[in-house]
Amino acid sequence: MVFGPDVAALSGDGVELCGSPEQVRDRVSGLEDERHPRWTWWAAAGDGRALVAHGIRPQRCWDVAEAHRVLAGGWAAGADRAWAVAAGLDVEALPRPAGGDLFDLVTTDDAGDPDSAVRPDGYLRPEALEPTWLTGPERALSLARAALQTSSRQRELLAQGGPRPVGTATSESAAALLCIELELDGLPLDRSRAEELITAAAGERPRSEEHARQLRRERDAAVLAHAPGRESTDLRNPVQVRELLASVGVVVPDTRAWRLEPYRGVHPLVDALLAWRKAERIATTYGWTWLDTHVGPDDRLRGGWTACDGAAGRMTAQNGLHNLPTPLRPAVAAHPGHVLVRADLGQIEPRVLAAVSGDRAFAEATRAADLYAPVAQALGVERAVAKVAVLAAMYGQTSGAAGEALKDLQRTYPVAMAYLERAYAEGLAGRAVRTFGGRRVPMWQLPPGLPASAVGAATAARGRFARNAVIQGAAAELFKAWVATLRLAVRDLGAEVVLCLHDEVLLHVPEEAAGEVAHLVDEVLTASARRWTGSSAVQFVADTSVIARWSDAKA
């Protein structure tokens, strides 16, 4: 489907239609009710949003942009690029949209049928990406056909990588649609509780600009009182703060919190500064302005969502949805008549490692509710040591106390460790890696002028990135497969997904459906994990609770 401002079109499966967006939307709605087809669109942010904004929430879709991101990696996924890759055309030679200069005027004489989205040379017309190009129904129809054609070529290309990448593309597509819903629905908030928490952390709501400045001065004064003679220091200027600290005998290379932590006892200024920083964070980033800007009159916090970041493919969110400080979390609360069902995946990354590497011994450890217990036993070390070693192996950490246990890990779980080493080596060499689900993760190339002395560190950083990407990326794939299925499974109960946080999901649920939704969360996880891994060898576990506020469950 293609939705423009004035025209829209539908093509495929014996249906071909173009007309006004209203007409096409009605038909989409009817078809969705009849047989919920897998709708194909260039990107959820365009056509998916056009439906969701009008109350149509399709079950299944194929998002050409997301499929392209799986296939090619990286973030760029415009229709022209996705079309070119699917068609096997050179993306380096992608025609550029007309800039309105003379050169463009001269070279547009071979443009072929002006109402076709495809040029005679096989590339998608770059101007067809602009909504303004959709001046008539023929053009919309042509663009819709092109989207459908792209999707079937993408399917073929993905299928060359085995059965999984096609599945990855469908769940990524669903995640992208969910992102639109998350953005429009928002996260339920208890406004008065939010106001209390902001007041406690950042002070009362400023009544004017002058009042705001005064409050700021008061906050600053509490710190500067510890440094007589240096009251003019700007606490927001790291250089000045460093000088301030030096004046009381605290000499540090930078003023980051973890660096200052050991000096808490040395001088009361340090303590005051660190407390000030926490308050300042809430005052500037999650304070009154944030509340007024991002929380609607319906007491919902809204921000943009993306289905995959540019690196390994985790979801991202804006406006604090992904980094709300813990002290503010009590403000996230179910609205009247509802509860929150919260679930987080326990020890997701090592479990994912067991699945993607196919290490049988490590998979055996996932049968335990606490994976580190059997690992510790196998290595003959304390649980804490086993945990640090496993995490160090996955993240490429070399400092710290993991050294000896890492050797034992190699010996006990050679298949899993080899999987990580392999990714590390690929990254080191600058070659792209693929996640278990088939997402290509491109590797950046080192800048040509890089001094020889810096090359080692730079390639090692790339190796660590690759090593982490195959784990983090695969975990993101499983998570999205889970949540995409959950989205549909709970829908008839009136429940909706309202937050996704890498390994954690929050659902807003009518009170009476709480028990059933909580049950479905676990059931769907087992089914999704089985489908994703292709077996039941690796167990995934969710910690699920029914709560009123986000903070009611342990973090």
Place this chain on the structure above:
DNA sequence: GATTTCACGTA
């Protein structure tokens, strides 16, 4: 005005 650096929140 746009980009970079520092700092810090989350997983």
Place this chain on the structure above:
DNA sequence: CGTACGTGAAATCC
């Protein structure tokens, strides 16, 4: 020599 992300304030670049 653990990764990823988003945000704001100040400094820096153009």
